[in-house]
Amino acid sequence: MKPRAVVFAYHNVGVRCLQVLLARGVDVALVVTHEDSPTENIWFGSVASVAAEHGIPVVTPADPKSAELRAAVSAARPDFIFSFYYRHMLPVDLLAMAARGAYNMHGSLLPKYRGRVPTNWAVLNGETETGATLHEMAAKPDAGAILAQTPVPILPDDTAAQVFDKTTVAAEQTLWRVLPALLAGEAPHLPNDLARGSYFGGRKPEDGRIDWTKPAQQVYNLIRAVAPPYPGAFTDIGDERFIVARARLTRPGAIQSDLPPGLHVSDNAVFAICGDGRAIAIHELRHQRDGQETVVTPAGFAQLIHSSRHPS
Structure with missing residues (x-):
């Protein structure tokens, strides 16, 4: 049987x-x-x-x-x-x-x-x-x-x-x-x-909020841990929310910058500076608004940030 x-x-x-x-x-x-x-x-x-x-x-x-x-x-x-x-x-x-x-x-x-x-x-x-x-x-x-x-x-x-x-x-x-x-x-x-x-214990979407003042390896681990199809690691700039869908940790010293921790755009590329000065290259950035996500280009990101900081 x-x-x-x-x-x-x-x-x-x-x-x-x-x-x-x-x-x-x-x-x-x-x-x-x-x-x-x-x-x-x-x-x-x-x-x-x-x-x-x-x-x-x-x-x-x-x-x-x-x-x-x-x-x-x-x-x-x-x-x-x-x-x-x-x-x-x-x-x-x-x-x-x-x-x-x-x-x-x-x-x-x-x-x-x-x-x-x-x-x-x-x-x-x-x-x-x-x-x-x-x-x-x-x-x-x-x-x-x-x-x-x-x-x-x-x-x-x-x-x-x-x-x-x-x-x-x-x-x-x-x-x-x-x-x-x-x-x-x-x-x-x-x-x-x-x-x-x-x-x-369990994790909530809010747990994906990025603290850019943390060391780059910790930030990168968070991005990997909640990358789509999970809700994604995110950061808010003004009223705009951005989800880091794909990224890569750069080698130490690959990007020399005195920029503050957070997302930045330069030479048609989006990157992030973390608390230890190390950078993360952002390969896919999504903009979230009204529950909808769209992939944004570096130029689109720059425009959104400008609009957020200088509302008409």
Whole structure:
């Protein structure tokens, strides 16, 4: 008899890991996912669509603690519960419905970067490596025993989106590698030493505000960490908001300038001076007004700044 599972999933990791379960012969009896928010930039794959293609029932409860969801999971009689980038913590009594355990795929090398948006935090903090971890679910987030991990590199100019693509592949590889042992009851359950790790909370668009007085490497890490399709690192000049969508940290001394920290334009190029005097070359600058973003040229930027400082 095939092992039965209830899968809580969203985003690209949810799509790929659901497909791994199906490829490995797991009977997915129910998929629990989220309704896409109309206010969110949906740049990722649809778990609901994959489930529909395979004829798997899908529910999208607003509250994972609801009696209706509990009844649906109970009716599915799962051997396993899996969570693949589902955005809510699952209550312990719900996890207990899985006769053979409940497991989550997390986008870091636990115990490092427990909590929310681990890929963005890793890039922001200048890490050179992250990865994916399959672990047992517990009352605390990302705190259960570790079954398997796969590391991926973070290169100096990688954006969070590029690292997330690597992490998605790492998640797929991790699940594919350990799933046979898990289904056979032979998977390792290694300690997840929280004292050696770290926990980070969620991030808001406002957290992308750039402080140009900080060292250039810190500013560049922020730009990479929230670059599109995330909301983007931004700066306000007068009433005008600019989003730094693509940039590159210049080598020390590449741009000699006594200009103050902030955005500047010269020789038909936009660049930024940071608090340590080092410069960042801006390769794509967007102007945001009334919720709309448009790419601006260096000349367009100069005109906007002039208008902002000298209103008619």
